[in-house]
Amino acid sequence: MQFRKDPCGIFCVLLIYASLAYADYALSRWMIIPTFSEGIWAPVHMIIFNTFLLLVVISHARTMLADPGIVPLNKSSDLKIRRQALEYSDDESGSDNEIFLRPEEYVGEDWSVCTRCESIRPPRAHHCRVCRRCIRRMDHHCPWVNNCVGEFNQKHFLQFLIYVGLCSGYALLVIIHSWINHADDGETGLKGPRGQNGHHIKVVHTIMLSIEALLFGMFVLAVSCDQLSAIFNDETAIESVQRRNRRSPRRSRRISKISLLRGVCGNGPVWSWFIPCSLSTSERDVIHFPTAPPHYDV
Ligand SMILES: [Zn+2]
Ligand SMILES: [Zn+2]
Missing domain, CATH: 1.20.140 (Butyryl-CoA Dehydrogenase, subunit A; domain 3)
Incomplete structure (x- = not known):
């Protein structure tokens, strides 16, 4: 809760x-x-x-x-993979500030790293600026329910x-x-x-x-x-x-x-x-x- x-x-x-x-x-x-x-x-x-x-x-x-x-933030054991992904990625064209993982960092198809909260996230997860976290299959942040709809x-x-x-x-x-x-x-x-x-x-x-x-x-x-x-x-x-x-x-x-x-x-x-x-x-x-x-x- x-x-x-x-x-x-x-x-x-x-x-x-x-x-x-x-x-x-x-x-x-x-x-x-x-x-x-x-x-x-x-x-x-x-x-x-x-x-x-x-x-x-x-x-x-x-x-x-x-x-x-909410996509969990990475544990310290994941830091290496995250840094590698941020450092070596040459695909920063994604409009959602995402960097796709290289094959050796593979965790699943289309997983990416969020450049805002730096979490490794599954496909269709997006970063919410109000919640400051990535949300699985986020639709929108709704102030009427004071939460993301995901x-x-x-x-x-x-x-x-x-x-x-x-x-x-x-x-x-x-x-x-x-x-x-x-x-x-x-x-x-x-x-x-x-x-x-x-x-x-x-x-x-x-x-x-x-x-x-x-x-x-x-x-x-x-x-x-x-x-x-x-x-x-x-x-x-x-x-x-x-x-x-x-x-x-x-x-x-x-x-x-x-x-x-x-x-x-x-x-x-x-x-x-x-x-x-x-x-x-x-x-x-x-x-x-x-x-x-x-x-x-x-
Ligand atoms: Zn994020
Ligand atoms: Zn939100």
């Missing part, structure tokens, strides 16, 4: 939690309770909305606190997007329902905190809550589309930019879309992709890095 002390990230995270708390208060107190005051529907709607909110909080916390796939936490990031989208959509439906069927609260006795007529307070909360739900909803919809297209193209946001800078064509690998999704969400059943509470370590989380200088066998 880890937490980044990035002021911008911490501010964004506090903003998210404050928005969630406000949405819970405004929707429950000013929309659900007055609208569904009779029967069991008020508790039912409260339970559904709060369940979505809980899933948002859990998936957000897991994205924020998880190791996104190989090990992209699944939880997708869950976070899905549940924020569900919360936003659900809140908008409740707001619309409360105004279509119960627009006469001024006469039915909705009261403010000091017993005053609460109709105008409901109007204010409706406007603020609608703006919040629309902003969050549109934001996560746009990011979800980006994420899915990146997964289906087998290319992270960073790789897409690098490829366009190099003007090289997209590499084509014949992998089915479901296999690409499994690569991010795990090999379990599809329903398990939506559960942010799994405690067991997935197979992807136990990939080992070379800890000693590799030997190149001819």
